[in-house]
Amino acid sequence: MSGNGTGDGRGNGGEQARDDDLSQRLKRLETQIERKRPSAPSGSAPRSGSSTGPSPLGQAMRLSTEFIAGVLAGGILGWMADHFLGTKPWGLIVLLMLGFLTGVYNVMRVSGALPKAPTQERDRKRS
Numbered sequence: 001m002s003g004n005g006t007g008d009g010r011g012n013g014g015e016q017a018r019d020d021d022l023s024q025r026l027k028r029l030e031t032q033i034e035r036k037r038p039s040a041p042s043g044s045a046p047r048s049g050s051s052t053g054p055s056p057l058g059q060a061m062r063l064s065t066e067f068i069a070g071v072l073a074g075g076i077l078g079w080m081a082d083h084f085l086g087t088k089p090w091g092l093i094v095l096l097m098l099g100f101l102t103g104v105y106n107v108m109r110v111s112g113a114l115p116k117a118p119t120q121e122r123d124r125k126r127s
């Protein structure tokens with residue numbers, strides 16, 4: 001027995017005092033942090049990285065869908081007009097161009113590049 005084992009009962013008082021001091025300092029630090037942290041609303045906390053609007057990927061998918069839908073609708077209507085009216089290829093050309101313009105208009109409308117059209121409610125509020 002060399003006397004430097006942990007079971008001899010010596011030296012525990014100093015370690016216990018350091019542990020108690022460390023615990024007290026940790027508690028003081030926690031209370032100071034809690035005082036300086038802004039209080040969160042009582043409701044559920046929002047996830048980090050979340051926003052109120054759609055995600056950029058969702059916005060890109062919607063814009064591309066709006067554009068493609070306009071071009072496809074114009075192309076299909078042009079093909080049908082050519083088929084039933086016998087105006088090949090002019091119905092397809094004209095309505096495909098109109099579909100392209102409609103797609104561009106829809107993309108600008110959805111992205112917010114165009115001002116909102118006045119509604120009857122807004123007109124009443126201004127009066």
